[in-house]
Amino acid sequence: MTGIGSYAVRSSAPRARATARGRSVRPKITGWLFVAPFALVFLVFLVVPLAYAFWLSLFSKGLATGTTFSGLANYVKAFSDPEFLGGLLFVVVFSVVLIPLQMLVSLAAALVLDTVTTKLARFSRLMIFVPYAIPAVIGALMWGFLYSPGFGPLAQVFALFHASAPNLLGSHDVFGALLNVVTWQWSGYYMIIIYAALQGIDSSLYEAARIDGANQWQIALRIKLPLVASALVLILVFALIGTLQFFTEPQVLAPSSNGVITPSFTPNMYAYNLAFANSQINYASAISFALGLVVFVGVYIFLFATRKKGRIV
Amino acid sequence: MGAHVFLVVLVIYFLLPLWWLIVASTKDAHGLFSGTGGALWFDKTFALFDNLGLLFTYNDGIYLRWLGNSVLYAVSGGAGATALAILAGYGFAKFAFPGRRLSLALLLGSVMVPLTALVIPTFAMLSQVGMTNTIWAVILPSLLNPFGVYLMMVYATDAIPDELLDAARVDGAGELRTFFTVALPLLRPAAVTVLLLSFVGTWNNYFLPLAVLSSNNLFPVTVGLGLWDGLANSASGTGTTSLWSLIILGSLVSIIPLIVAFLSLQRYWRGGLAVGSLK
Numbered sequence: 081m082t083g084i085g086s087y088a089v090r091s092s093a094p095r096a097r098a099t100a101r102g103r104s105v106r107p108k109i110t111g112w113l114f115v116a117p118f119a120l121v122f123l124v125f126l127v128v129p130l131a132y133a134f135w136l137s138l139f140s141k142g143l144a145t146g147t148t149f150s151g152l153a154n155y156v157k158a159f160s161d162p163e164f165l166g167g168l169l170f171v172v173v174f175s176v177v178l179i180p181l182q183m184l185v186s187l188a189a190a191l192v193l194d195t196v197t198t199k200l201a202r203f204s205r206l207m208i209f210v211p212y213a214i215p216a217v218i219g220a221l222m223w224g225f226l227y228s229p230g231f232g233p234l235a236q237v238f239a240l241f242h243a244s245a246p247n248l249l250g251s252h253d254v255f256g257a258l259l260n261v262v263t264w265q266w267s268g269y270y271m272i273i274i275y276a277a278l279q280g281i282d283s284s285l286y287e288a289a290r291i292d293g294a295n296q297w298q299i300a301l302r303i304k305l306p307l308v309a310s311a312l313v314l315i316l317v318f319a320l321i322g323t324l325q326f327f328t329e330p331q332v333l334a335p336s337s338n339g340v341i342t343p344s345f346t347p348n349m350y351a352y353n354l355a356f357a358n359s360q361i362n363y364a365s366a367i368s369f370a371l372g373l374v375v376f377v378g379v380y381i382f383l384f385a386t387r388k389k390g391r392i393v
Numbered sequence: 394m395g396a397h398v399f400l401v402v403l404v405i406y407f408l409l410p411l412w413w414l415i416v417a418s419t420k421d422a423h424g425l426f427s428g429t430g431g432a433l434w435f436d437k438t439f440a441l442f443d444n445l446g447l448l449f450t451y452n453d454g455i456y457l458r459w460l461g462n463s464v465l466y467a468v469s470g471g472a473g474a475t476a477l478a479i480l481a482g483y484g485f486a487k488f489a490f491p492g493r494r495l496s497l498a499l500l501l502g503s504v505m506v507p508l509t510a511l512v513i514p515t516f517a518m519l520s521q522v523g524m525t526n527t528i529w530a531v532i533l534p535s536l537l538n539p540f541g542v543y544l545m546m547v548y549a550t551d552a553i554p555d556e557l558l559d560a561a562r563v564d565g566a567g568e569l570r571t572f573f574t575v576a577l578p579l580l581r582p583a584a585v586t587v588l589l590l591s592f593v594g595t596w597n598n599y600f601l602p603l604a605v606l607s608s609n610n611l612f613p614v615t616v617g618l619g620l621w622d623g624l625a626n627s628a629s630g631t632g633t634t635s636l637w638s639l640i641i642l643g644s645l646v647s648i649i650p651l652i653v654a655f656l657s658l659q660r661y662w663r664g665g666l667a668v669g670s671l672k
Contacts, residue, residue: 110568111488115496118481118542125515125537126503132521133514189403196396204400206656208407213651215597217615218644221622222410225417225641226432233413233432268407317505325509328599332619335626351513352604364513372510379505 130369137366147362154366163344164367168374171346174255175323179316182263186270187312191300193271194278205275209268216265220332223261224249228336249337261329266322270315277311278304313386317379324375327352347371418444418642422635444642447635456643458610459617463596463647465528466613470535471592478538478587482545483576487553503539509600511537516604530605531613535595541587548583549576585661589654596651614647 112119140150158164193205211219226232227248234248248257281304289299327348334341334349343357344350347367355364416435420428421443424436448456484490485497515534519525553576561571599615606612612620618640625636655662 108490111484111490111493113568114484114488114572115481115490118477119496121477121533121536122499122503122539125534126506126511126539129511129514129518130506132518136517185403188399192396192399196400198397200397200400204404206659207404209655210411210652211407213593213655214411214648215599215615217597217599217619218648219410221618221640221644222414224622226410226413230426236431264407264410321505321507325507327509331599332622335623348509348600352600355513355516356604361517365517368510368513372506375507375510376502376505 130372133365133369136362137369139362141360141362154363155370157363158366158370163350164347164370167344167347167350168371171324171326174258174326175320177255178259178262178323179319181259182267182270182319183312183315185263185267186315187274189267189271190274190278190308191304193275194304195296195300205272209272211265211267212269212272214265216328217332219265220261220329223257223264224333224336227257247338249333249340251340254337254340258329258333261333262323266319270319273315274308274311277308281307313383317383320382321375321379324371324378414641414645418638418645420638422638425637425641440638441642444638448639448642448646451639455609456614456617456639459612459614460647462528462611463613463615466531466535466598466602467592467596469532470595471588473532473536474538474541474591474595475584475588477536478541478545478591479577479580479584481542482547482583483549483553483572483580485542485546486549487555487558487576500539500542504543508537512600512604515601519605525605526607526611528611531595531598531602531611534601535591535598538587538591538594541591544587545580545583549580552579552583582661585658589658589662592654593651614643618643618647 137154141147326346330341330345343353351364351367354360419441420436421440428436519530561575602616621640
């Protein structure tokens, strides 16, 4: 659930502050009492693990030497480790292709659903959203079956032409195969967010545009699109955070990919396999921490850049 | 017209895997690989009930146990996260306290920290204190939902008029009483959204339980199905064909509760999601 709405606070924070100032006569501690339970969980399950992982990442485990303090050596190693860099490159390229595709599908669906108000449209809206309620593991399993040359529908299609079906999880097609799984899983959720934003637009704007002679396309591109731009930015950030952390789908599809999806296919898979298969918890911590940092800094810069170019909220 | 064709195409695409799943659940091992109707239609043998029987008895009914674990983790994690989010969201929205601005900045920053980035660190910390492979290793980290707090805060700021709170206080109600009788009822729509989102988040979680659990009988259904899939793949062709039927039917059974919950509660979460993006 990370990501959505980090923008929104900018517009609501001043108001919240003003309200808060108004009640400063109340005992100062009351607010803390309400926030305290969450603050405790925040401390124990976010601050402490991150701090501990950072601490662990400063040590190295050698066969002869045991565990010794090594400063930032694990980070130097990570950023020159072809497996980590390869995984990082994959998730970056994957995001660059995936996110525009996903946004296009969800935006198109939302714009159509905003214009058409038939029963079929209402039904479609729910059905497009359904994959969001399905665990990523099961989404990946289902598509894995559908891709399978053994019992997928492709086998039958190709049999008609007396050819054998391609292995969609082979090295040529694995990128597209994963792209499809993730687009299927998340587009409906993004569609709902854009749709909610579209429904919030004052419809007298459309009236005015129609009187000025604008057609549906012009209304969609000139009025609706700019007005939901903030929702699009949020989705983009949300998708970016999720995709750079790619783990579940490739992990689940790896066994049926004949080794094309390697243990270091994505940085998160690499960290997981380092920690569990190779019990290199120190180096795994460094990879995890480095990845989190790359994502955080990347998203922060992105938000800052889009904010400077004229506020869209 | 064109719009409707487009929608129908989209619906077919998004429902295709589910249709396949439903059809495949009714097939026996033979029907799965070489059934009469092909992959997207029913086979001549209808084996749904045999499969159901097998699913719930296989390995001493381990699947039911996984389902029970998923319910336990998702209900306790979801309810806990929601309670914390309501309290903290209300606190942030309606009170001034020392450190509020700093806490808010931290909260917003943490919304940008991907929760999967915390899995390996959380595992390392829990194993240091000997808490891995317990139900708490899944439930307690699931209580962390910064986005839920943020959503509640934004919602509470507008949904609870300050005058109403002041009136309750003037009448002599204490802060807790004011919260329970005045604020809480007004927060219900957002609370349902946060509950649903954290419930689904925990139910669908795979990475965290995979990392912190090692006993089969503590697995949630996602990790269990992943385990079966790994077994079926590593031994493909050597008498494991029944495992495929179990994975398929097990997937179907485990997604039904969530789909039902989403479809029946849609008027709540739709409004709630809008809060996050409209402001």
